[in-house]
Amino acid sequence: MRRLLITALLAAAFAANADTTSAGHSYSPPEAFTASSTGNLLTFTAPEGDATITVVDLAGARDAADAVAQAWQLVDPGFKRTLRLATPRPARNGWVDQQVFDYETSPNEKLTLQAIVRRSSTGDGKAWSVLLLQAADATLEKRGAPIGKFFASLRPQGYQRESFAGRTARPLTPERVEQLKAFVADGMKQLGVPGVGLSFISDRQVVWAGGLGVRELGKPAPVDADTLFMAASNTKAMTTALLARAVDAGKLRWDQPAAEAYPGFRLADADVTKSVQIRHLVCACTGMPRQDLDWIFADGKAPARTTFDQLATMKPTSKFGEVFQYSNLMVGAGGFIAAAALKPGKEVGAAYDEAMQELLFGPLGMKNTTFDYAKVMRGNHAMPHGDAVDGSTRRASMDLNYTILPARPAGAVWTSPNDFSRFVLMELNKGRTPEGRPLIGEANWAERYKPQVMVGEDITYGMGLIVDTQYGITVASHGGDMLGFHSNMIWLPEYGIGVTILTNSDAGVLLRGPLQRKLLEVVFDGRPEADDRLKVSIANHQAELAKFRERLTLPVPAAAAKALAARYASPELGHVKVSRQAGKLRFQFDHWNSEVALRQNEDGTQSYMTIDPGVAGIEFVRDDKADQPTLVLRDSQHEYRFVAVKPS
Template sequence: MDRGNRGRALRALCLGLALACAGAPTAWAGDPPATPRDVAALDRVVDGAMANWDLPGIALGVIEDGEVTYARAAGETVAGSGDPVTRATLFKIASNSKAMTASVLARLVADGRMDWDDPVVRHLPQFRVHDPWVTREMQVRDLLIHNSGLPEGAGDLMLWPEPNRFQRSDIIAGLAHLKPERSFRSGYAYDNLLYVVAGEVAAAAGGDSYEALVRREVFAPLGLDGCRVGEWRRDEAGSVAQPHRRTDQGPVAIRTDGDVVPAITSAAAGGIRCSLDDMLAWALNWLAPTAAQLDWLPEAQRQAMWTAHTPLPVSARSREWDDTHVRAYGYGWRLADVDGEWTVSHTGTLSGMYSVLMLLPDRRSGFVMMTHGEGSAARTAVTAAMLKYFTRPGEGPGLDFYADVLAHEARAPGASRVPDTSSRVPVDPTAWDARLGVYRDPWFGRVSLCTAADEVRFQSEMSPRMAGRMMDVDGRALVEWDDDGVDLEAWMDFHEDGAAPLRMSMAKVDPDGDFSSDYEDLDFVRVGDCD
């Protein structure tokens, strides 16, 4: 029997013989891991990622045939602090939160409190999108599978940068003003706002806040004791990794937590923090569930979450590196074939925080990696190398190979389309009299363009960290943010239409920048003078 069939047979055996499996251990309760097939190869991944990308810290855990075989943490929670990253250190898992949100909904479906095909308006009567027909027809399942027709990352400026003043009610109200780029259910475009809506659907059906439901329905029954959501005290959580950015002097911590970590609007889309031990326990629940865990979420709902609902594009890199033919999105999970094997996975990305959880269900195997540095390339290379650890052991390319490929791509001519803005100078306030004033976008709210200390300043009312001075770059206006945690600078353009009020639009200076800086979806109209 080949390994894939053996994995399926073992899963079927456990499902069919629940009593026999009832006493099966979880294989992970903070105990020392079993011996991996190739500990030296795994150590090379950790050490190579730290060295190649100058990461402040990393955590890597591996599951092989239903047992944790490797769990290693390296580096510091804050670079230079001497405080070590451990298996219990909390990381922002970002969009790996989505599968936990989907699990809350699956639990409610299993309990008969809602159905996947319920109209969203049945649970949230105030819910509206741009098209009245889509408003009526959008089902709970549609909130999770990125098929709404909205542009990629539409409305994410209501979530990030944090903290801001947008509430979940603002997001539900703002959705009605976000214009689709394609018809409903006709294609894939990654979405965060509708996961926030999904969290509110869960709250309405479950009779408690989203945060309380996650703690009660996911953390407590699965023993994810370190995971945090909502407001929590940092001293009670223990070790907490802080996000970093890369500088010429090495990684530097940014936007560090205070004594009390506040609740955030985006929790259902990407606001959960967990440790390596927690994420391994979470993964084992999917790869080698005990009878108690199958009672927590029955097989029918597990299959629903891992059913392909929306096709995803297959990149040239996926075809070349992984021989991938099909990719799709389930409920909070990405599904794909890799080297002829089925994988279930997700990534998480927040500024200064990166994670990946990769499951190979037919092997009852997988891995999780988390870092709190600028680790996009590190995550890509680690994921590729770790997949080969399973699918081509001893013969597949290692981390150094993928690191070299990514470095070569980054240096290639045309790899970056960021224009040269070094000629920037502050705009002349006297030349901006006609442009000064208060502007309003129907979903983002009010911003001001007003003079202060001989500068023209941009200030958002609802997202206070979006503040900066206006610069001129060869005749085009650019917003230079005060806070380097606002990831992408923005162009600003003005549009006159006779007697109509002056309009203003924005666009990313880096056209390939993260889609969550969705300046292009803004449509400001001047509504008043500066105070």
């Protein structure tokens, strides 16, 4: 009764204090954005000034396309961008007929243009709302959390949010487990995912662990409960568990400056270096951006200290604690600092491997979980797969997956359904092993769940953990993504229920969100949305692949191939060797390679796109205005220039 009363009071407070659009739709404004309104237009501008979101309320439109055309006419009458793709979104939060219109931009613009159109299912059902996003890519990445929170929080007037607070959770009986397995199996089939490892937990006990499909396409060996997959960024939660053990042991403090604990830690910004405490290494809240290309193009055989070398050159791009920005290298440093404190005198990579085995994997009974890739390849393991340029699922090379090893506390762990479930049981047991033995003190176990930064509406990031309270209950989780491997772990701390999923194909990422939703529907009799979410995701994935292929020219025309130098070098990312093999143009990087296709951009420039399974879509723009042959590679906030190397 008390929980129901609190939920009702919170709902009433939200309703009383919510901002509204001209049509009365409620929303939470994006933090730090400046708001302005004129008539039926409501505009939010980012602090940087190069990103805006405009909400246009319309009394009526013939359809989604007409609503978008009306909105652009009001906001920018001269808007004439080429529509790249219009894709549907499932009905949700009181909105129906949802679609997203993405527009073509050239890579040199570093710009995203998008329209999101929704029709209200409340009132007379004729009103539409259009959200027009015009944003510099760098700002969009930095401010993605507040923008996403705003998009999610915008709800039609009179709509009541779904809540599971106060409901009795139904156990995962064999019948309900079969329902969830069938849901995953159907998604696998439609997406072409070769194999999935799964485990289900109910009443703090594993009720099923096993596999669906095969470890490798074209081979009969099935996935089972002991098949190892890369769990990628789920390593982060394991690393924060090791940090908690170090704090328990008095070797570290959560509020201890990182540079005090480990003098080799430093960033390019001295003030930020001083501000970073142990907890901040794993909070995604320091303003350090997602600068992944620096390690993706690096040597996977390099020593762990290279993580600290790379961080020493990097600067934050937002204020400390301001927004969610995900840095793999910061977490890598966090794990190595914990290891150095627990195993002084050892090389930090070896210390981390040893500490994780002795203090986490061993006590938890995670018998096969490891960072030893060679050992994995000799045993029961899945292989990675990705989308080929023709739309089929193909085996992907493992080469790029080795590049995370020097920063392995952020994403290099291999685990199985059996082992993965034992880690989730530890979380459900508040730091105790599945058998109830103390592992992490409850205070330091709980510290990892405390909000460090906002990720979305009613979603926060703790220390390597996502905590979601949008349905009035707590859902803890984390995902993991490496080439050809995508995973998730989900648990309901108040109810002793959990799920883990490990997949061996890039399309497997589309199973994760719908599975979490399906779990909540099965357990709490929620609104039936998961099936439609998965159906729409699959259709959109196929449409995106088709559009990607449509813009490519294969084989690369002779003139475009001739315009390339034989070799290029970047001071940050290494070398590119250009070669033709059996009529195919390939880019050979220092530690991995891919065939490339040509893409003609809107501004007349040309790009070379990687197309091998798992690495498709990495874009190199040829800069014909440079003094020397140059290829430009960008992520949202950084630019790397590969300049031709003269033959020796």
